[in-house]
Amino acid sequence: xxxxxTVNLLAILETCGKIxxxxxxxxxxDEFYEDEKTxxxxxxxxxxxxxxITKLSEKLKASEPGIPWAKYKGFRNIxxxxxxxxxxxxxxxxxxTSIPQLxxxxxxxxxxx
Numbered sequence: 001x002x003x004x005x006t007v008n009l010l011a012i013l014e015t016c017g018k019i020x021x022x023x024x025x026x027x028x029x030d031e032f033y034e035d036e037k038t039x040x041x042x043x044x045x046x047x048x049x050x051x052x053i054t055k056l057s058e059k060l061k062a063s064e065p066g067i068p069w070a071k072y073k074g075f076r077n078i079x080x081x082x083x084x085x086x087x088x089x090x091x092x093x094x095x096x097t098s099i100p101q102l103x104x105x106x107x108x109x110x111x112x113x
Contacts, residue, residue: 001060001109001112002057002060004055004057005056005057005060006110008052008053008055008056009052009056009106009109009110010106010110011048011052012049012052012053012102012103012106013103013106013107013110015045015048015049015052016049016099016100016102016103016106017103018041018045019042019045019046019095019099020095020099020100020103022038022041022042022045023038023042023092023095026038028092029088029089029091029092029093030088032088032091032092032095033088039088039091042091042095043079043086043091046075046076046079046091046094047076047079047080049072049076049102050072050073050075050076050077050079050080051076053069053072053073053076054073056069060109064105064109067102067105072098072102075094
């Protein structure tokens, strides 16, 4: 694995951890949305994940076809280009389903190197 891929996977891992930490203590999407700082911080970190995925080599992404790279990057585009139209419930669900999955996948890839 290239050094660049390692750096970007570590950034994804760190960002996933931040998102998970930011929502500790919130019990639902309404609380999440009402906490403006947390909501904004989480959305910014989704943008960061998308940027890191963009910087991953095509070789690495092709070697992990089970990971929905385009889906993660697509969500970054939704957040970046339709910020005020982002659905808090959808983000809440992604935080609790996709983020742990992406974090686990990044750890697995990094452990192989």
